[in-house]
Amino acid sequence: MTDLEDVDLDFVRLGGTGIQTSELQFGTWRFGKETEEGNVEIGESRAHDLLDAYETAGGRYIDTADVYGGGKSEEWIGDWLADRDRERFTIASKIYWQIRDGDPNSRGTNRKNVRHRVDELLDRLGTDYVDVLYIHRWDDETPTREMMKTLNALVEAGKVHYLGASTLRPNAWKVAKANQLARDEGWEPFTVLQPRYNLVDREIEGDYLEFARSEDLAVCPWSPLGQGFLTGKYDREDGLTGESRAAESSRFEDAYLTEENFDLHDELDAVADEVDATPAQTALAWLTHREGVSAPIVGARTVDQLEENLAAAEIDLTEEQVDRLTEAKGGPYAGL
Numbered sequence: 001m002t003d004l005e006d007v008d009l010d011f012v013r014l015g016g017t018g019i020q021t022s023e024l025q026f027g028t029w030r031f032g033k034e035t036e037e038g039n040v041e042i043g044e045s046r047a048h049d050l051l052d053a054y055e056t057a058g059g060r061y062i063d064t065a066d067v068y069g070g071g072k073s074e075e076w077i078g079d080w081l082a083d084r085d086r087e088r089f090t091i092a093s094k095i096y097w098q099i100r101d102g103d104p105n106s107r108g109t110n111r112k113n114v115r116h117r118v119d120e121l122l123d124r125l126g127t128d129y130v131d132v133l134y135i136h137r138w139d140d141e142t143p144t145r146e147m148m149k150t151l152n153a154l155v156e157a158g159k160v161h162y163l164g165a166s167t168l169r170p171n172a173w174k175v176a177k178a179n180q181l182a183r184d185e186g187w188e189p190f191t192v193l194q195p196r197y198n199l200v201d202r203e204i205e206g207d208y209l210e211f212a213r214s215e216d217l218a219v220c221p222w223s224p225l226g227q228g229f230l231t232g233k234y235d236r237e238d239g240l241t242g243e244s245r246a247a248e249s250s251r252f253e254d255a256y257l258t259e260e261n262f263d264l265h266d267e268l269d270a271v272a273d274e275v276d277a278t279p280a281q282t283a284l285a286w287l288t289h290r291e292g293v294s295a296p297i298v299g300a301r302t303v304d305q306l307e308e309n310l311a312a313a314e315i316d317l318t319e320e321q322v323d324r325l326t327e328a329k330g331g332p333y334a335g336l
């Protein structure tokens, strides 16, 4: 079931905010991204085809960052949006990573960097505001008060609607502390979290997810398919059996191509057969069925992959199937 005509993404509440997000968000990390050999993973024309396919499926939530493709991701989204009603889309971007060699102020969440970076990314996106601005990573060198006050001013100026914190594993307490300060001062707190979370990467289970749930924070998992591991194209004996960029990285091989993960994949294949879906669709459906998850951020290198992944929205899993998948990797996990 990979026909886009059959897919119509629903809206779901973005945590405790007043807005709704598509049940599957679209991630644009690989737009303009150069491989080690200097090839571009996803060029401009394919990027626009992917955005078209996402829109056709009813998708309205696009995730980017100022460093994706050295700014090309935002630029190409901006060009694509120029022919559309920007108001119909929810756009999230991120700031943090250093952009100029030898300039420590061009990194992190200090006031100078945040103000400058947000103006630049709005310019690339061709819009007056982003719906969600994430801090891509936590900056231990900038006082939390300086960061929160600066971020709050952006919300008050209308350049940003909601604040998000990305990754932070396992530092949920830092968000808790920053949000307490924001509340005490009447500033905007973080309302959206973006951690790595998928069937094989389960570090956020326990305190992090409990915290998010208790505060009604949105949880939007990145790498929902373990960078492609959960799609069935890796084989226990032969490694990669299809085409992949991730497979070029030895870090990927060490992290994902393990016996324990292949055991989990066997269970994923079994459940996928039962629901007449692909492993990728079943892995995404597991995430959307997890309590506390708002909407995974789906990535894809080709339109075919994206179509397959978006069709996951139509897959129903029973509680028993969700539990089997949850427990396939050393579960059950604390707190869930």
Ligand SMILES: NC(=O)c1ccc[n+]([C@@H]2O[C@H](COP(=O)([O-])OP(=O)(O)OC[C@H]3O[C@@H](n4cnc5c(N)ncnc54)[C@H](OP(=O)(O)O)[C@@H]3O)[C@@H](O)[C@H]2O)c1
Pocket (backbone or CB within 6 Å): 026, 027, 028, 029, 030, 063, 064, 136, 166, 167, 194, 221, 222, 223, 224, 225, 226, 227, 228, 229, 231, 233, 243, 244, 245, 246, 247, 280, 297, 298, 299, 300, 301, 304, 305, 306, 308, 309
């Ligand atoms: N906040 C952060 O620090 C952070 C970090 C990472 C990502 N993100 C966000 O999360 C988004 C998704 O992350 P991700 O790209 O790592 O997600 P992912 O879904 O885990 O991996 C996507 C990759 O898996 C492969 N793939 C996807 N669907 C497939 C299919 N149906 N069949 C075969 N292969 C398939 C493709 O790579 P190959 O074909 O090359 O194998 C694709 O590029 C990003 O675009 C970005 O917006 C955020």
